[in-house]
Amino acid sequence: MKVGDVNGSAQANALAGDDRELNGTFNLVVENTSLLTENEYTVAFRGADMESIQGFQGTLKLDGVELIDIEYGVATAENFGLRYADQGNITMSWNALSAETSVQADDVLFSLVIRATSDVELSDAIRVNSRYTAVEAYGNGNTMDVDVLFEGRDALRSVFTLYQNTPNPFRAETLISFNLPEDVEATLTISDASGRVLTVLRGDYAAGYNTVSVTKDMIQGASGVLSYTITAGEYTTTKKMIVLIK
Numbered sequence: 119m120k121v122g123d124v125n126g127s128a129q130a131n132a133l134a135g136d137d138r139e140l141n142g143t144f145n146l147v148v149e150n151t152s153l154l155t156e157n158e159y160t161v162a163f164r165g166a167d168m169e170s171i172q173g174f175q176g177t178l179k180l181d182g183v184e185l186i187d188i189e190y191g192v193a194t195a196e197n198f199g200l201r202y203a204d205q206g207n208i209t210m211s212w213n214a215l216s217a218e219t220s221v222q223a224d225d226v227l228f229s230l231v232i233r234a235t236s237d238v239e240l241s242d243a244i245r246v247n248s249r250y251t252a253v254e255a256y257g258n259g260n261t262m263d264v265d266v267l268f269e270g271r272d273a274l275r276s277v278f279t280l281y282q283n284t285p286n287p288f289r290a291e292t293l294i295s296f297n298l299p300e301d302v303e304a305t306l307t308i309s310d311a312s313g314r315v316l317t318v319l320r321g322d323y324a325a326g327y328n329t330v331s332v333t334k335d336m337i338q339g340a341s342g343v344l345s346y347t348i349t350a351g352e353y354t355t356t357k358k359m360i361v362l363i364k
Contacts, residue, residue, distance in 0.1 A: 143326070144174055144255035145267035146227070150241045153234035158186060161240065162229045166267065167257070168221040173213035174255035176246045176264045178230075180206040181282060182238035191226035198228075200252055205285065209251040232246070239269035239315035242279075247295060247329060249284065265327060278353040283346065294359075295329045296348050304350035306330055310340050323350070334361065 145166040153159060185203050188195075192212075199209035208230075214221070221227075234243075246253055246264050255262040279297040281344060286292060294306065307321040316337040319330060337344065341363045347356040 124228050130202045141260040141262060143263045144257065146246070147269060148240065148244070148268050150239065150268035150270045151354065153183065153232050153238050153240055153243065153351050155237055158231065158233045159240075159242045160189065160229050162191075162242070163266075165221070165227055165238055168225065168227075171221075171255060171257040173211075173212070174264050175211040175251050176209075176253040177249045177286065178208040179245050179247050179264065180208070180232065180243060181245075181250075182236045182243045183232040183234050184297075185230060186233055187231040189229040189231060191228050192221050193228045196295060199251075207249055210253060232325050239353055241266075245281070245295070245326075245327065247284075247293070249293065266335050278350065278355070280346075280348045280357055282357060283359045287362045289334070289362045291331060291333045292329055292359065293329050294348075295327065296350075297327050298323055298325050298350055299353075300325045300351075302350045304328075304348055306332075307347045307349070308332065308337050309345050309347075311343055311345075316340055316344070337361065 137323050147164045148161060151159070165174075184206070185200075185208065188198055188208075193210070197210055197212045203207070212227070228262045230244075232243075244266055246266055253264045255264050278299055281295040281297075283292045283294045296304070298304065301322070301324050304321060304323050306317075308318075310316055317332075319336075332346075334340075341361045343358055343360055345356050345358050347354060
């Protein structure tokens with residue numbers, strides 16, 4: 119397995135040190151497909167509007183698949199870090215200064231060679247978050263969000279989805295992520311095995327991918343199997359997570 123020099127603190131360019139709001143989204147474009155357990159697949163990543171992108175960074179999170187290799191294209195070994203690959207996390211940071219030629223929309227940035235550990239849609243197996251390297255992209259004077267656009271599924275990502283928390287199990291802190299089809303007020307409720315409500319978090323969230331950090335103090339020091347529920351308008355869904363005793 120090839121190892122780059124990204125260690126979770128990389129920045130796509132000097133602008134990453136600024137405190138600014140994200141304005142728009144840069145999409146990594148992938149063709150969606152259904153994955154079958156134990157089969158291997160090569161997943162090519164291209165960039166939308168690459169002509170106007172100066173750099174991007176983030177953490178690729180894999181669920182239901184394991185990384186076998188990275189095949190490099192426009193992005194090379196130095197643009198990736200595999201320190202946390204055994205946890206399903208790949209850090210990445212690329213900027214246009216490192217590219218030998220101008221990048222076109224059809225150019226393959228990189229490809230992941232993966233093996234499915236369960237039957238899963240590719241669109242449910244790969245996402246981008248800020249777990250180790252903060253999600254940011256730069257272009258036309260804007261600092262943007264980074265997402266994965268799965269062609270052939272739902273280009274507008276108008277699907278309500280609650281993801282498995284990461285890490286899971288956890289001891290001190292975990293991240294709960296969800297995708298919303300529209301801007302809406304959402305409520306996160308965490309309960310213990312008996313149904314006792316431990317915490318309720320409410321907030322206004324934008325359409326698309328959102329993440330909430332949950333610490334053990336927020337769940338009253340509870341341990342064992344807990345459930346967490348996201349309610350947003352007419353949508354509601356629940357998953358389980360495990361809190362370990364220190």
